[in-house]
Amino acid sequence: MKNNERKKISSPLGVAGAVFGLIIGLAMELISAAGPFVESKAAWAHGTGYRQSDKKPISLEFSYSTGEAMSYREAKVFSPRDEKFAFQSGRTDEDGRFAFTPNAAGQWRVVVKDEEGHLAEAKIQVAREFLDDSEKAAEKVAAGSATANTTIIEKTAIPGGMDLVLRSVLGVSLLFNIAAFTSLARRRKGGGS
């Protein structure tokens, strides 16, 4: 009887053990399969594909103060999520344009550098609606019922046109004012001594 009882007890235990083992084993297999899959999707892929993205990109144009395009210059995009590592890097095109597709709301930064010490930095505030409704917004714009301007672009702009003329005149006038004051100060000093 004791032996029988033991068998009776041990056999459900054995079944449970086997099932438990099976579950653990499966889980282990899944984890080991998912682990590298998460780490490197490319290694597990067996092919490539593409489709037209429905996300709206932001396209910027970079130029020098001479009006010349900053063509083929190094460009880096920094996401609001990561300020250190570039979200995207590449070069501007022939006409100084560079486009990227934001995937988070917040302030994005695009930095374009050349090899002679010139740097242009654009800061772009991306609103949540820009990301959520990029498709709908595009349709609305196409239908003429809304503006696409869900982004605020605050670029350290180089003045142009009339503004440039006024600023230049102001600069020259300031220069002569500084000269006049210096001259006056010197004369007084000279007269005193």
Add this chain to the structure above:
Amino acid sequence: MHISEGFLSPQVLAAGWVAAGVGTAIGLKKLDPDKIVRVAVFSSVFFLASLINVPIGPSSTHLSLLAPMGLVLGWSVFPAVLVALLLQTVLLQFGGLLVLGVNTVNMALPGLIVYLLFSSRVRRGNAASSFAAGFLAIMLGALGVGTALSLSDPEMAGAAKVVFAAHLPLALVEGAVTFFMAGFLKKAAPDILN
């Protein structure tokens, strides 16, 4: 030839400010009160020259008139450049406030060097010296920009050579401009070149 903010290391920026400070102090000390207007005129010309484009080959650049300014102003070229660059930074968004020291040295030092090397010969009407002064000032400026960039980031050393080569055409143009300006000043206002 303005270096923008964000390229140079703190050491280079600090060294630039020290050198610019020393140069400006000497320049102000040597400044003759009667010549302050002259400094203002050249400072204004330098301030405005960067807005006038000169097409050279496929690209375009602007005159800096470093040599004429240096030859006329001598040591006062430092305060003249410092103030002009400060106004360009504040009003026109060229360069930046942190790099102002380095940019001042890069533009004023070549002017001072050509003044020390060539001013007596230019005054005597040596045309070759005027051309050489104009040419050398630009090449020295490019050398300064290249040095500042490669000292901050050794990876930029290759780019420094590009900067140097890219300024050759401008150096030739400035040589010619300095040649004509020196000739004109010698005739019209000989006392200005002292």
